[in-house]
Amino acid sequence: MSAGGGHPDLWADDAVEVRYVQPYDAHKAYVCPGCNRDIPPRTHHVVAVPHGAADLRRHWHKGCWERRRTRPPRG
Numbered sequence: 001m002s003a004g005g006g007h008p009d010l011w012a013d014d015a016v017e018v019r020y021v022q023p024y025d026a027h028k029a030y031v032c033p034g035c036n037r038d039i040p041p042r043t044h045h046v047v048a049v050p051h052g053a054a055d056l057r058r059h060w061h062k063g064c065w066e067r068r069r070t071r072p073p074r075g
Contacts, residue, residue: 010050011068019047021059034064034071 009015023042030039039045039059046065049057064071 010056011048016048016050018065019049020062021045021047030059032061032064033058034060034068037061 021044023044026039026043026045027041029041030045031037032039032045039061044062046060046062047057048060048065060068
């Protein structure tokens with residue numbers, strides 16, 4: 001649960017499946033929801049897929065994903 005509104009935390013460890021994408025498997029550019037900066041192709045990053053909501057999957061910089069508790073997603 002989130003601290004403020006009583007709603008579940010979409011990005012909680014137990015609410016998502018996390019996949020680590022290696023540079024050789026990263027073929028497209030994405031925008032990280034943690035910092036709103038580009039993740040260029042050929043960059044190691046994380047894909048977080050909320051359980052039961054695959055359409056909400058997001059690609060994150062590994063560091064942004066690890067710090068999402070102290071610096072929540074922007075936008």
